Amino acid sequence: xxxxxxxxxxxxxxxxxxxxxxxxxxxxxxxxxxxxxxxxxxxxxxxxxxxxxxxxxxxxxxxxxxxxxxxxxxxxxxxxxxxxxxxxxxxxxxxxxxxxxxxxxxxxxxxxxxxxxxxxxxxxxxxxxxxxxxxxxxxxxxxxxxxxxxxxxxxxxxxxxxxxxxxxxxxxxxxxxxxxxxxxxxxxxxxxxxxxxxxxxxxxxxxxxxxxxxxxxxxxxxxxxxxxxxxxxxxxxxxxxxxxxxxxxxxxxxxxxxxxxxxxxxxxxxxxxxxxxxxxxxxxxxxxxxxxxxxxxxxxxxxxxxxxxxxxxxxxxxxxxxxxxxx
Numbered sequence: 001x002x003x004x005x006x007x008x009x010x011x012x013x014x015x016x017x018x019x020x021x022x023x024x025x026x027x028x029x030x031x032x033x034x035x036x037x038x039x040x041x042x043x044x045x046x047x048x049x050x051x052x053x054x055x056x057x058x059x060x061x062x063x064x065x066x067x068x069x070x071x072x073x074x075x076x077x078x079x080x081x082x083x084x085x086x087x088x089x090x091x092x093x094x095x096x097x098x099x100x101x102x103x104x105x106x107x108x109x110x111x112x113x114x115x116x117x118x119x120x121x122x123x124x125x126x127x128x129x130x131x132x133x134x135x136x137x138x139x140x141x142x143x144x145x146x147x148x149x150x151x152x153x154x155x156x157x158x159x160x161x162x163x164x165x166x167x168x169x170x171x172x173x174x175x176x177x178x179x180x181x182x183x184x185x186x187x188x189x190x191x192x193x194x195x196x197x198x199x200x201x202x203x204x205x206x207x208x209x210x211x212x213x214x215x216x217x218x219x220x221x222x223x224x225x226x227x228x229x230x231x232x233x234x235x236x237x238x239x240x241x242x243x244x245x246x247x248x249x250x251x252x253x254x255x256x257x258x259x260x261x262x263x264x265x266x267x268x269x270x271x272x273x274x275x276x277x278x279x280x281x282x283x284x285x286x287x288x289x290x291x292x293x294x295x296x297x298x299x300x301x302x303x304x305x306x307x308x309x310x311x312x313x314x315x316x317x318x319x320x321x322x323x324x325x326x327x
Contacts, residue, residue, distance in 0.1 A: 020194030168269030
């Protein structure tokens, strides 16, 4: 009888090879599922009282244990995440997705369970929040800091920021760009789920790339596919390195690095395109690579906020009825 570790590895091989999920997603799901099974052992009193949560071993969980998990235990885990771990709706939903996907694999692919309790597992209601983004002036400040930097890699950093703020690409997409992906005024990126899409480059992006290429370090021979963005070690630039670059110029521009990240630059590009580019929702969906238009609809709420603010800023809003009547 095979243990949980075996089936987790089988699941992640399927998740990566067949579903083409990104390494970051797989890492998150691994963490979520290991936490879930640690919780189950603790909840069932199968661990020593003095054992810390992270010390709980799950390699002894067998197929019989997997088959014994009930829907009620899954809901207890979700409640524990909220009460003990202070996880918000978005975090709890992601962990529910990990459990649901894993148990679906055990049921339909591995076929080691007949009844899938996670099929009825519901996600908590999500609170819709407006995406945080940089204003035009703030965006200009960030770009200006990179353009005027005397850093050895300033042209590379400026190019990275320019692509983020003009194209709205994801962090993984930017790091994965190869020279062969660039063709005149277009850029081909590999999005979520291994879906390829074309991004059109404006003149500013093209100029930034052309300025950067003469200063680009030659990648090491073993580096695959000739990456566009290269680190000081002559490797494909990592996601963490790009995050640090963005943080560096956010701080230099006098902005809060806790509020703005690489993903906020993607929000900024999408917001500016929607507000100033006269782009419809379907077109914006295609540009951003969203699977569902409902994901893109969040940017329409930004426009609603602007309309509300426009009404609030009407100069006549300063006058009350009492201002016109005699005392």
